[in-house]
Amino acid sequence: MKVLLINGSPRHSCTYTALAEMQKVFEEAGCEAQILDIGDKDIPGCKGCLACKELGHCVMDDIVNETAPLLAEADGVVIGSPVYVSGPNGTLISYLDRLFYSTHFDKRMKVGTAVVSARRNGTTATFEMLNQFFFSSGMPAVAIGNWNAVHGYTPEDVLADEEGLAGLRVVAENMVFLMKSIAKGKEDFGMPAPPVRVKTNYIR
Ligand SMILES: Cc1cc2nc3c(=O)[nH]c(=O)nc-3n(C[C@H](O)[C@H](O)[C@H](O)COP(=O)(O)O)c2cc1C
Structure with a gap:
């Protein structure tokens, strides 16, 4: 199992x-878990050129294309x-808009979760x-009761947020369970058929 933490x-x-x-929880469960820092990079937003529809990758050849294989290989994000x-x-939104929109590999049944710090x-x-x-890619999203958040201005503050961190450990454990269950489900039942896209822009 591979987990990409962005x-x-x-x-x-x-x-x-x-x-x-x-990451510690994933590694203890035997998963490969990589933290990818993208926030200090210069990442332009999507230009809406739609060249990716033909290319299968973004026309701007930067960290988005460079790291797309990590998303392709991941069982969890x-x-x-x-x-x-x-x-x-x-910067994160520029990265994610382009990463999720420009890549055409199947993201369905990769398990996702979001974590926020304020x-x-x-x-x-x-x-x-x-x-x-996650929802726009057919990925099941995992959460716990307090919306996957920690609070702080420094790492020390976050380490003192015992409730926030305990919740995140549970989310990671639940992700491991779901990733394993989905892997078994794929073996036993196969993937559901890809959705047939009906695109009307609400115009009949
Ligand atoms: C530009 C900017 C805007 C911020 N806006 C908010 C905010 O709306 N609410 C909040 O609680 N904290 C806000 N913060 C604080 C950060 O969210 C908070 O310190 C966070 O834990 C920082 O995470 P990081 O150390 O991983 O960057 C803001 C910080 C910056 C730099």
Whole structure:
């Protein structure tokens, strides 16, 4: 089992600390778990050129194309973001928009979860927005009762957030269970048929 943990923050700090807590659980369960820092890179947003429809990758050849194979190989994906003005940080969204839109490999049944770090507010809005990347790709998303959030301004604050970290460990354990169950389900029943796309833009 492979798990890709994406750190959207430009800092190696609170979000990273939360992801590292989950990484330990994945590794203890025998998974390969890699934390990928993308937040300190210059990542332009999607230009909407739709060249990826032909190419199967983004026309801007940068970290998005470079790291797309990591997503392709992953059985589980954790997206970590600091809260910036009650939403995910901008660099992360530029990265994810292009990564999820430009790649055409099947993402269905990869298990996903989002993790957010805030000093105080905006965690639920950020969490909801990040989950759309999973829902739009047919990926089951995992959560626990307190919306996968930690609080802090420094790694020490996050390490003191016992409730937040305990929740993230449970999320990681649940992801391991689901990844194993899906692998067994694929063997026993096979993947469901890909959806037939009906695209009308609401125009009849
Ligand atoms: C540009 C910017 C905007 C922020 N906006 C918020 C916010 O709306 N709510 C909040 O609680 N914290 C906010 N913060 C604080 C960070 O979300 C918080 O410190 C987070 O834990 C930082 O994670 P990191 O160390 O992984 O970057 C903001 C920080 C920055 C730099």
